Amino acid sequence: MTKHSVRIGHTAITWDNKEVDQAVAAIGSCGYWGTETFGWVLQDWAESNRNLPEVFERSELQLTSLYCHLDIVDPSKREEGIQQVMDWIKLYKQFNGPVVVIGGTMLQRDSFAITEHLPHITTTLNELGKRIGDQGLLCCFHPHTGTPVETDDEIHRVMNAVDPSVVKFAPDLGQIAKGGSNPFEFVKEYYELIRMVHIKDYIGGPVERNAEGQEIDKTGFLGYTPLGMGAVDIQGILAYLEERDYSHYALVELDGNQWSATRKGSPMMPPLEAVQTSKRYLEKLGYHNFRTV
Template sequence: MTNRIRFGHTAITWDNSDIESAIPAIASCGYWGTETFGWVLEEWEASGRDLPGLMGRHGLQLTSLYCHLDLVDPNVRQEEIGKVLQWVEMYKKFAGPVVIIGGKMVHRPSFSLTDHLADVVATINELAERIADRGLLCCFHPHTGTPVETEEEIHRVMNALDSRYAAFAPDTGQIAKGGSEPLGIIKEYRELIRIVHVKDYIGGPIEHDAQGREIDKTGFLGYTPLGQGSVDIKGILQYLENSGYTGYAHVELDGNQWSPTRKGNPMLPPLEAIQTSKSYLQQLGYSNFKTDIPT
């Protein structure tokens, strides 16, 4: 393996209110950057706290910002786009390059993308162009529970987006949990990928308990540290390396705070979980983690 990819780790493994713990922990492992949500920046700015200073002290870049919005209702499109652009303006203070956009959750059993495809595409395209006008990369991110989850939905939306402005941010674990094969989708849209979430998933169909809650077998919504799930992480990284991928990559593990059945009982504490993923990447031959870590 040629080891061109440098890895960050998203802060989502910690509670959003605990980013002050996430940043030094991620930095201590030698990851190059991190990602958080638009509303996290908004909360820090509203409280007058210095998030850029905190990240700078730990030598960590905010490589990407995740923003989600209503993709299906045209009546709130401008309001939703306006909110995201407010977050983008806050993000510019961090000199980060990538804004990732995804949809808000929908009621999947009754949802039909066919009824909303035109609005989904119009919203993403408009937002992507306006983000590009601000000098930033905009990448669309399919996500379970949102309007774009399945392989068919990913194809329909990606094939309709304006590639002058909208790039692609696949999440290997989300794609697997949505019932699709991540490597095939990554190969299909390789030329549009500018950032990738490298995430493992326990595998198998989603099961529910008597209350209709998703049965979380890991405490991380079914996701696992790298190498402990069913996703072919090695094959995906090998393909990206062989294809000359030079974009960004974030290891990701969804936080225990969202677990419907194992909240307070994750398979590993957050720091141990992200160290486990780093160890797996080192087993694959990656040695390009930071060593000059501020204390």
């Protein structure tokens, strides 16, 4: 019998990053367990002398993870990128969260081949994982469309090359599906390394582009959808995590309309409604262990 005990949060990027305070209030009001934002968002608040920890305290929400990206391909940029991440982590430690999610920066995919870059990617992730671990935090690598690690082959090659004692896994179900792979297979294969899951639904099918080369966004959320409205087997994956007694965080995610080139200003629904729609889907699956609100 499924226990429905996984603690589920929701990332903040359904809102514009400048509206992280609105995101925290809305996500907290829905009873989610926590949220995630970017390292540079913490930096922006700190540099402008605004008190983001107080925003979280008001909504009784935890910053369960921090997303940081850096150039993982160019060895000449390695130390600068790692130092930037470590600076963001100093700010993150105020929030007492456990996880740092690491992704690569965007690049030209049509001219990229991972073979020549894999040693540099591995070295960067291992060094970063060690330094994050020394801070008492978990380093979780996050494949992402448009970055050096997107496809089935790229994800396998990187995850099989890194040091699993310092680099864990943070699969994003929607990103993996959009990249052309089956996210359920990655969850099963690398389950022992997973310390964070982004629960994201995707409309399905290959990415289509217009005459200018822009991605045709059918949902207004980069092709992603609130849970239960796309093609990803969210129910099956959550059931698998329950069967395996998954004890780490899982965060619903829906990329905000600010990222959309072809439907900016025209999402399928407003952010709060989208977050509430995903919660209703989770409740239909039997998840009622949201925080008391």
